[in-house]
Amino acid sequence: MGDLTSAGRLRVVVVGAGFGGLEAVRALARANADVTLIDRNNHHVFQPLLYQVATAALSPGDIAWPVRSIFRRQANVTVVMADVDGVDAERRVVHADGGLAFPYDILVLATGATHSYFGHEEWATAAPGLKTIDDATDIRRRLLLAFERAEIATDEMERRRLLTFVVVGGGPTGVELAGAMVELARHSLARDFRRIDPAAARVVLIEAGPRLLPTLPEQLSVVARRALERMGVQVLAGTRVTGCEAGVVHCGEDRIAASTIVWAAGVVASPAGAWIGTERDRAGRLRVEPDLTVPGHPEIFAVGDLAGAVNADGRPVPGVAPAAKQMGRYVGRVIAARAGRRKAPAPFRYRHHDDLATIGRRSAVVAMDGLGCSAGSSGVPPTSGI
Amino acid sequence: MGDLTSAGRLRVVVVGAGFGGLEAVRALARANADVTLIDRNNHHVFQPLLYQVATAALSPGDIAWPVRSIFRRQANVTVVMADVDGVDAERRVVHADGGLAFPYDILVLATGATHSYFGHEEWATAAPGLKTIDDATDIRRRLLLAFERAEIATDEMERRRLLTFVVVGGGPTGVELAGAMVELARHSLARDFRRIDPAAARVVLIEAGPRLLPTLPEQLSVVARRALERMGVQVLAGTRVTGCEAGVVHCGEDRIAASTIVWAAGVVASPAGAWIGTERDRAGRLRVEPDLTVPGHPEIFAVGDLAGAVNADGRPVPGVAPAAKQMGRYVGRVIAARAGRRKAPAPFRYRHHDDLATIGRRSAVVAMDGLGCSAGSSGVPPTSGI
Numbered sequence: 001m002g003d004l005t006s007a008g009r010l011r012v013v014v015v016g017a018g019f020g021g022l023e024a025v026r027a028l029a030r031a032n033a034d035v036t037l038i039d040r041n042n043h044h045v046f047q048p049l050l051y052q053v054a055t056a057a058l059s060p061g062d063i064a065w066p067v068r069s070i071f072r073r074q075a076n077v078t079v080v081m082a083d084v085d086g087v088d089a090e091r092r093v094v095h096a097d098g099g100l101a102f103p104y105d106i107l108v109l110a111t112g113a114t115h116s117y118f119g120h121e122e123w124a125t126a127a128p129g130l131k132t133i134d135d136a137t138d139i140r141r142r143l144l145l146a147f148e149r150a151e152i153a154t155d156e157m158e159r160r161r162l163l164t165f166v167v168v169g170g171g172p173t174g175v176e177l178a179g180a181m182v183e184l185a186r187h188s189l190a191r192d193f194r195r196i197d198p199a200a201a202r203v204v205l206i207e208a209g210p211r212l213l214p215t216l217p218e219q220l221s222v223v224a225r226r227a228l229e230r231m232g233v234q235v236l237a238g239t240r241v242t243g244c245e246a247g248v249v250h251c252g253e254d255r256i257a258a259s260t261i262v263w264a265a266g267v268v269a270s271p272a273g274a275w276i277g278t279e280r281d282r283a284g285r286l287r288v289e290p291d292l293t294v295p296g297h298p299e300i301f302a303v304g305d306l307a308g309a310v311n312a313d314g315r316p317v318p319g320v321a322p323a324a325k326q327m328g329r330y331v332g333r334v335i336a337a338r339a340g341r342r343k344a345p346a347p348f349r350y351r352h353h354d355d356l357a358t359i360g361r362r363s364a365v366v367a368m369d370g371l372g373c374s375a376g377s378s379g380v381p382p383t384s385g386i
Numbered sequence: 387m388g389d390l391t392s393a394g395r396l397r398v399v400v401v402g403a404g405f406g407g408l409e410a411v412r413a414l415a416r417a418n419a420d421v422t423l424i425d426r427n428n429h430h431v432f433q434p435l436l437y438q439v440a441t442a443a444l445s446p447g448d449i450a451w452p453v454r455s456i457f458r459r460q461a462n463v464t465v466v467m468a469d470v471d472g473v474d475a476e477r478r479v480v481h482a483d484g485g486l487a488f489p490y491d492i493l494v495l496a497t498g499a500t501h502s503y504f505g506h507e508e509w510a511t512a513a514p515g516l517k518t519i520d521d522a523t524d525i526r527r528r529l530l531l532a533f534e535r536a537e538i539a540t541d542e543m544e545r546r547r548l549l550t551f552v553v554v555g556g557g558p559t560g561v562e563l564a565g566a567m568v569e570l571a572r573h574s575l576a577r578d579f580r581r582i583d584p585a586a587a588r589v590v591l592i593e594a595g596p597r598l599l600p601t602l603p604e605q606l607s608v609v610a611r612r613a614l615e616r617m618g619v620q621v622l623a624g625t626r627v628t629g630c631e632a633g634v635v636h637c638g639e640d641r642i643a644a645s646t647i648v649w650a651a652g653v654v655a656s657p658a659g660a661w662i663g664t665e666r667d668r669a670g671r672l673r674v675e676p677d678l679t680v681p682g683h684p685e686i687f688a689v690g691d692l693a694g695a696v697n698a699d700g701r702p703v704p705g706v707a708p709a710a711k712q713m714g715r716y717v718g719r720v721i722a723a724r725a726g727r728r729k730a731p732a733p734f735r736y737r738h739h740d741d742l743a744t745i746g747r748r749s750a751v752v753a754m755d756g757l758g759c760s761a762g763s764s765g766v767p768p769t770s771g772i
Contacts, residue, residue: 042530061445068578078580081534100538144428148467152486192454194464 009034010339013094013102015084015272016110017044017067020304020324024108027332029074032339036102038080038094042066045133048321051173053136054262055180056144056188060133084111087275089297106299106335109272109286110328113305113319116266116283123244127166127261130173139262143181146259147189150196161257163201166249168241169265170207171214172357175224177264178205179360182231203233204256206249208240208265213357215318227363241265267319269306276300281308290347292331301334303327309348317350326350395420396725399480399488401470401658402496403430403453406690406710410494413718415460418725422488424466424480428452431519434707437559439522440648441566442530442574446519470497473661475683492685492721495658495672496714499691499705502652502669509630513552513647516559525648529567532645533575536582547643549587552635554627555651556593557600561610563648564591565746568617589619590642592635594626594651601704613749627651653705655692662686667694676733678717687720689713695734703736712736 010033014021017039025037046063053060071077082096087107094102115129128135143165150162163185167178185201192198205212205228211221212228212235225235236251243250248257269284278294279287285308286294292307294300304324309317317323330348337344358364396419400407403425411423429450438444457463468482473493480488501515514524529551536548553564571587578584591598591614597607598614598621611621622637629636634643655670664680665673671694672680678693680686690710695703703709716734723730744750 042534059445059447061447066578068575072577079578080538081531082538097538145467148428152466152468152483189454191458192452192465 008032010105010335011103012036012106012108012335013038013104014108014110015039015094016112016304016306017041017079018047018110018112018304018324019321020112020306020328021108021110022067022070023325023328024110024301024303024332024335025071025074025077025328027329028076028336031076031332031336033076033106033335035077036080036104037067037071037077038082038084038096038102039067040081040083041132042068042081043133044070047131050130050133050136051177051180053133054130054139054143054177055184056140057180057184060137064133084272084275087272089276089300092299104299106301106338108301108303108328108331108335109276109294109306110303110324111270111272111306112324113267113269113284115263116268117263118266120244123263126246127168127244127249127263129263130177139260142260143184147185147193147196147198147201149259151193152195159196160202161247162259163196163198164204164256164258165201165260165262166204166206166256166258167262167264168206168244168249169263170205170209170212170235170237171264174205174207174262174264175212175228175357175359177262178203178228178233179231179358179363182228182233183360186232204236204258205233206236206239206241206251208238210238212237216357224357224359227359231360267305269308272302272306283308291334291344292327292348301331303331309350311350312347322353323350394418396491396721397489398422398492398494398721399424399490400494400496401425401480402498402690402692403427403465404433404496404498404690404710405707406498406692406714407494407496408453408456409711409714410496410687410689410718410721411457411460411463411714413715414462414722417462417718417722419462419492419721421463422466422490423453423457423463424468424470424482424488425453426467426469427518428454428467429519430456433517436516436519436522437563437566439519440516440525440529440563441570442526443566443570446523450519470658470661473658475662475686478685490685492687492724494687494689494714494717494721495662495680495692496689496710497656497658497692498710499653499655499670501649502654503649504652506630509649512632513554513630513635513649515649516563525646528646529570533571533579533582533584533587535645537579538581545582546588547633548645549582549584550590550642550644551587551646551648552590552592552642552644553648553650554592554630554635555649556591556595556598556621556623557650560591560593560648560650561598561614562744563650564589564614564619565617565744565749568614568619569746572618590622590644591619592622592625592627592637594624596624598623610745613745617746653691655694658688658692669694677720677730678713678734687717689717695736697736698733708739709736 012033012035014024014037025035028035043064044067049063052058068079085095087094092104117123146162150159153159165181167174181203185198189198212224213221239251242252248255273280273286286302288302288307288309292301305319333345398419398421400410400423411421414421430453432449435449454465471481473480478490503509532548536545539545551567553560567589571584575584598610599607625637634641659666659672672688674688674693674695678687691705719731
């Protein structure tokens with residue numbers, strides 16, 4: 001499978017240094033392969049904690065690691081910081097930065113997902129999403145600036161608008177972000193202002209569906225909603241956002257004036273599928289075979305949020321960090337087997353562990369193997385979705 | 387001096403939350419005064435360590451503190467994040483953000499200094515300075531990106547240009563930055579790249595005058611230069627920069643092709659002097675009376691890099707953090723005395739302690755009360771100029 005280099009080693013190119021890409025590269029540590037890992041940034045981001053950077057609980061450096069230092073000791077890896085322009089699947093070459101070419105025998109696409117505005121890209125400026133470090137620091141700047149502006153505002157309506165924060169989307173990111181925003185206002189900033197009471201800030205969480213955390217057991221949705229409401233978050237379920245413009249969210253006839261609007265609703269796979277012209281689902285994910293190769297291209301794998309993988313029971317593999325890691329590890333093993341001319345592993349199977357969403361500093365909802373329960377916690381905030 | 391508020395308290399406005407402004411506000415903690423501290427940022431920056439953020443040794447969060455939390459427990463302080471537009475010295479009002487007005491009985495100007503390109507502002511894009519957190523993260527981005535680009539460069543000349551870093555200005559900032567750049571290349575990044583050897587990076591330090599660290603004893607200049615050269619920095623003293631454009635520094639007929647150029651040469655006081663139309667020296671500093679008030683305005687004080695203060699012996703007070711702190715503290719005491727209708731303190735006198743410049747991880751030059759000596763150090767890098 002694939003031509004070997006002069007040294008008889010497979011040339012593997014991995015695009016994307018998220019959870020999936022990193023695990024694939026790691027799993028190739030002892031393989032008879034030379035790996036090139038390409039990412040547009042020089043750092044890996046621990047995405048599940050981005051909401052804590054957005055709410056000033058963590059620094060960017062706390063959740064980002066230089067990709068190079070991660071693989072300092074893995075001699076068969078070359079790290080390249082570059083923007084991939086496209087893939088010539090016939091000649092088996094990845095093109096990047098308008099002039100670089102990376103020939104491959106095996107290609108692993110792990111470019112993840114970005115936020116989707118359901119065809120309303122014009123909402124992006126008013127309601128930024130939360131996928132990168134820059135997104136997080138941008139939201140943090142908006143949040144802190146809103147409190148500063150409120151402190152010197154002379155108009156009561158304007159002050160109310162400044163202290164209103166809207167999160168669109170009741171999945172794990174939206175729930176955690178709304179909880180962290182309240183924490184910021186009630187605890188971190190509580191005693192820092194003289195004219196306003198930061199604790200009076202209003203956080204609104206809007207979810208189009210009937211319940212929060214729709215992928216978790218229903219009981220947990222109830223628990224999460226109660227926990228958020230107890231903290232002071234206004235939860236609007238069954239409410240569809242019909243427009244976002246600077247400082248205003250439209251929900252049909254209703255309008256909410258807000259200084260900060262964060263989009264945590266839609267997710268769409270990155271455009272890597274277009275590079276190889278393969279079949280994609282509605283969310284842009286690549287259809288993959290049971291071994292996570294792309295149909296018709298046994299030399300191209302897709303992992304993580306980019307892959308529309310389906311378990312043997314027909315249920316889709318969820319777009320969460322543990323799934324991306326498992327896919328990356330699996331693909332690494334498949335490639336290592338090919339490089340060593342060993343038998344291929346059995347088809348990929350996603351193993352579900354626990355789901356966990358943190359709500360503020362003291363609560364979390366956890367689904368353990370489908371068994372819903374809620375837990376109080378204290379001290380260091382637990383990580384989420386990992 | 388100055389009208390009192392209804393409660394009989396002095397209204398003090400302090401502009402600038404650097405070392406001078408903070409110390410002035412602190413010294414007013416128990417004074418019969420209400421203090422408003424205005425800064426365009428929401429954080430105080432420990433400027434002497436900016437070079438470590440620029441060379442990725444520290445995170446921005448390590449050297450920045452929210453101004454609000456610094457004064458959380460000082461009840462007579464109101465912190466305002468706003469951009470000052472000007473001062474109406476006749477009506478005694480500070481104008482900010484195009485609409486805010488802050489009346490004062492006493493005004494303390496502590497707006498610091500910025501870099502000067504000696505009339506060549508067009509060099510700023512090619513050769514950014516190092517005064518703010520944004521400056522530091524911008525330089526860091528350029529530095530790290532240069533190594534990344536060098537790793538994938540195919541042309542040897544281009545690779546050499548990418549791995550050449552120029553620092554203009556041989557004062558403490560330039561010396562410390564050049565040393566830290568070499569550290570970054572030789573130690574932090576040494577084993578992270580596969581194709582290039584980061585340790586081969588070339589760091590050039592250009593100083594127009596005959597010696598480095600011109601404000602320290604001459605013996606220390608020699609020591610500092612030797613330490614830098616031993617580390618691999620190319621020191622060009624007596625060399626005047628005649629032009630900076632993207633990727634090239636001109637020194638008369640000579641040209642140095644470099645990916646990163648940092649300006650650490652000129653310093654000019656911030657334009658606060660223009661607000662009150664008072665007399666300024668060549669570097670834009672306000673002439674001040676022995677009690678640090680502005681001539682003709684006993685209700686306006688200037689401290690820190692903005693103040694052209696002169697000691698009793700006729701020597702100018704240096705533009706370093708300890709001097710700014712001493713001035714701030716002194717002005718705070720003068721104002722507290724006025725508020726309490728007590729006798730004014732004796733004229734300001736700068737007390738010189740040690741000068742210290744860190745060169746890489748293992749060397750520092752220290753001038754103790756004018757007595758030059760050099761020292762090796764290890765472990766945590768010492769702070770500088772403090």
